[in-house]
Amino acid sequence: MSSSSSRQSLEVVVRELTAADLGEVSRLAEAAVSTPDDNTYPIVTLDKELRGVAENAPAANRKAFGAFMGDRLVATGCAAPLGDGIGWISRVYVDNTLRRGGIAGRLVAFLETYLKEHGCLSATLDFWGPRHTTQHFWLKTGYARTGTRAHPKFQGAFVVACRKAL
Numbered sequence: 001m002s003s004s005s006s007r008q009s010l011e012v013v014v015r016e017l018t019a020a021d022l023g024e025v026s027r028l029a030e031a032a033v034s035t036p037d038d039n040t041y042p043i044v045t046l047d048k049e050l051r052g053v054a055e056n057a058p059a060a061n062r063k064a065f066g067a068f069m070g071d072r073l074v075a076t077g078c079a080a081p082l083g084d085g086i087g088w089i090s091r092v093y094v095d096n097t098l099r100r101g102g103i104a105g106r107l108v109a110f111l112e113t114y115l116k117e118h119g120c121l122s123a124t125l126d127f128w129g130p131r132h133t134t135q136h137f138w139l140k141t142g143y144a145r146t147g148t149r150a151h152p153k154f155q156g157a158f159v160v161a162c163r164k165a166l
């Protein structure tokens with residue numbers, strides 16, 4: 001499955017990540033660590049997790065997708081149908097030199113289409129709070145906050161849960 005963008009100024013092709021893309025996953029993660037910003041994602045976790053998802057894609061319910069500009073991986077995101085019409089989106093990350101070019105919007109639209117095609121009536125996600133950029137993005141993309149809870153792993157941190165009808 002792949003799709004190209006025509007509306008945004010930055011042209012990307014979105015497709016499923018496979019084990020053959022792991023070099024690009026590492027490159028994206030390393031670039032993020034060397035150019036941190038106020039919205040740096042726990043990129044080491046992203047690298048580890050995407051490796052797991054990409055390597056086990058056929059077995060896992062969750063799939064990892066990437067947005068590419070040519071051969072260059074510029075954004076990632078995972079989608080999983082959870083059952084009962086609910087989908088889960090995670091690991092949305094855009095190369096921090098290419099933000100505000102519509103790449104995340106394009107990628108999330110792709111993830112939502114994937115979830116709809118797999119029987120999901122709504123998409124849910126969590127993001128770490130407080131992250132103002134992240135929250136702006138999800139609210140602009142049509143998600144509503146449904147609550148907050150303590151982060152399951154990191155003491156003192158919390159996550160914001162969101163949902164959107166598909």
Ligand SMILES: CC(C)(COP(=O)(O)OP(=O)(O)OC[C@H]1O[C@@H](n2cnc3c(N)ncnc32)[C@H](O)[C@@H]1OP(=O)(O)O)[C@@H](O)C(=O)NCCC(=O)NCCS
Pocket residue numbers: 039040041090091092093094095098099100101102103104105106125126127128131132133134136137138140141
């Ligand atoms: C959040 C993130 C994915 C957005 O990626 P992006 O490609 O820059 O987003 P888009 O260009 O598609 O932005 C779509 C809209 O989101 C909002 N938005 C995105 N970045 C924003 C920012 N820094 N400040 C305010 N609003 C912002 C805007 O409304 C924007 O539309 P506009 O540019 O027409 O005003 C990116 O900043 C990122 O990777 N952050 C780190 C990882 C992260 O937080 N991921 C989400 C975890 S679940």
